[in-house]
Amino acid sequence: MMFASTRGQCPPVPLETALLTGLAPDGGLYLPESLPVLDFGSLPDTDFPELAHRVLEPWLAGFMTSEQVGDLVTDAFTFPVPVVSLSEDLGILELFHGQTMSFKDFGGRTLGRLLGHLLADRGEDVTIVVATSGDTGSAVADGCSGIPGVRVVLLYPAGQVSPTQERQLIVRRDGVTALRVNGTFDDCQRLVKGAFGDSRLSGLGLTTANSINMGRLLPQMLYYLHAARQSEAPVTFCVPSGNLGNLTAGVLAARTGMPVRGFIAAHNRNAFFPEWLQDASRAFAPSVQTPSNAMDVGAPSNFERLQALLGRDGLTRLVTGVSVSDEDTLSSLGAVAAKYGYIPDPHTAVGLEAWRRVAPAGPVVVLSTAHPAKFPETVEPVIGHPLDVPPQLAALSGAPTSVTDIPADTDALADVMLSAR
Numbered sequence: 401m402m403f404a405s406t407r408g409q410c411p412p413v414p415l416e417t418a419l420l421t422g423l424a425p426d427g428g429l430y431l432p433e434s435l436p437v438l439d440f441g442s443l444p445d446t447d448f449p450e451l452a453h454r455v456l457e458p459w460l461a462g463f464m465t466s467e468q469v470g471d472l473v474t475d476a477f478t479f480p481v482p483v484v485s486l487s488e489d490l491g492i493l494e495l496f497h498g499q500t501m502s503f504k505d506f507g508g509r510t511l512g513r514l515l516g517h518l519l520a521d522r523g524e525d526v527t528i529v530v531a532t533s534g535d536t537g538s539a540v541a542d543g544c545s546g547i548p549g550v551r552v553v554l555l556y557p558a559g560q561v562s563p564t565q566e567r568q569l570i571v572r573r574d575g576v577t578a579l580r581v582n583g584t585f586d587d588c589q590r591l592v593k594g595a596f597g598d599s600r601l602s603g604l605g606l607t608t609a610n611s612i613n614m615g616r617l618l619p620q621m622l623y624y625l626h627a628a629r630q631s632e633a634p635v636t637f638c639v640p641s642g643n644l645g646n647l648t649a650g651v652l653a654a655r656t657g658m659p660v661r662g663f664i665a666a667h668n669r670n671a672f673f674p675e676w677l678q679d680a681s682r683a684f685a686p687s688v689q690t691p692s693n694a695m696d697v698g699a700p701s702n703f704e705r706l707q708a709l710l711g712r713d714g715l716t717r718l719v720t721g722v723s724v725s726d727e728d729t730l731s732s733l734g735a736v737a738a739k740y741g742y743i744p745d746p747h748t749a750v751g752l753e754a755w756r757r758v759a760p761a762g763p764v765v766v767l768s769t770a771h772p773a774k775f776p777e778t779v780e781p782v783i784g785h786p787l788d789v790p791p792q793l794a795a796l797s798g799a800p801t802s803v804t805d806i807p808a809d810t811d812a813l814a815d816v817m818l819s820a821r
């Protein structure tokens with residue numbers, strides 16, 4: 401399968417190139433030249449790895465054999481993906497049972513294995529440099545640790561991630577260097593961009609792993625299909641959204657043949673996309689901080705891809721956008737806990753509030769993007785008692801850590817990267 405840029409100003413490339421470069425040379429995002437057609441009715445309805453194998457095979461044709469795809473999915477998807485039913489028409493698709501407890505584990509683990517395969521063929525190494533303010537860094541570090549040929553350098557802003565998130569970032573992992581930057585998330589992103597232009601680092605085979613990478617997007621289709629197969633009727637998916645990667649994956653699944661009633665794009669106060677669905681003249685805005693910090697995005701990186709897939713008319717027909725205030729997020733969290741005895745994390749609470757407001761007919765599946773125990777400082781005051789700590793997080797408290805403090809300075813980053821080789 402070949403991948404073409406959304407801007408159409410450069411030739412289509414094979415998956416290898418899309419994986420290693422992320423962005424196309426004309427500044428666009430990669431999408432498949434033509435979409436594979438899915439025989440939805442023949443997919444297994446409970447066996448997730450088997451479904452993953454069947455769905456990914458045509459996407460990876462020419463890159464991996466069917467047997468290699470089978471090995472990849474059994475190695476990557478070692479955790480359950482349950483749909484928990486809260487009422488007759490409301491299911492919660494729990495995407496947080498992986499090692500770092502957010503849906504980003506699907507992308508992180510798949511990307512690591514795709515890169516590992518690619519590098520084993522070529523006998524090369526790569527260094528993934530990733531700036532993170534939340535869940536991406538730990539998922540990519542965890543998903544890529546120990547994969548031969550793949551090194552990860554992750555940068556995060558000192559004092560601006562939660563204590564649990566920080567422990568997840570700095571726990572010592574093979575092949576991973578964690579850097580705590582004395583600066584903001586924007587500084588971290590600036591340093592990453594600088595590293596790509598730094599000739600001293602050109603020998604390291606730098607690549608990135610942000611949410612526009614196809615290697616992260618492809619596996620995110622799988623859980624939509626998995627949930628849709630378990631429903632008698634077409635589902636409305638409600639997706640807590642920031643960079644819109646998750647929503648894009650759902651739309652991709654729908655375009656290849658998954659029956660769907662619609663999507664709800666559930667945003668926090670960073671409301672660009674819901675506003676744009678109402679009014680095409682809306683522009684990107686600076687991000688604001690909210691209790692659902694992984695969705696604090698003012699300029700969603702996958703917006704261009706969504707537009708290329710469906711166009712404005714298609715998007716306004718298929719997607720309802722909702723923006724939820726911080727107050728309503730917290731009261732939704734408390735109300736759901738009280739009514740259903742189910743404790744959502746703050747991101748999922750945005751989704752549940754959006755679902756309540758839209759109240760679509762027919763079955764609804766709300767994607768639960770993270771485990772509540774990742775955000776105890778937000779969740780516990782609302783529910784009024786401590787959360788149980790799942791084993792993945794409990795294991796962190798005694799584990800050895802490793803982190804290097806650096807100033808927000810390109811030379812400092814280059815020095816550490818060269819000495820950590």
Ligand SMILES: *Cc1c(COP(=O)(O)O)cnc(C)c1O
Pocket residue numbers: 502503504534535536611640641642643644645646647694695747769770
């Ligand atoms: C990354 C993230 C999101 C937003 O997903 P996008 O694909 O960026 O829209 C939502 N919830 C959690 C917990 C996340 O980590």
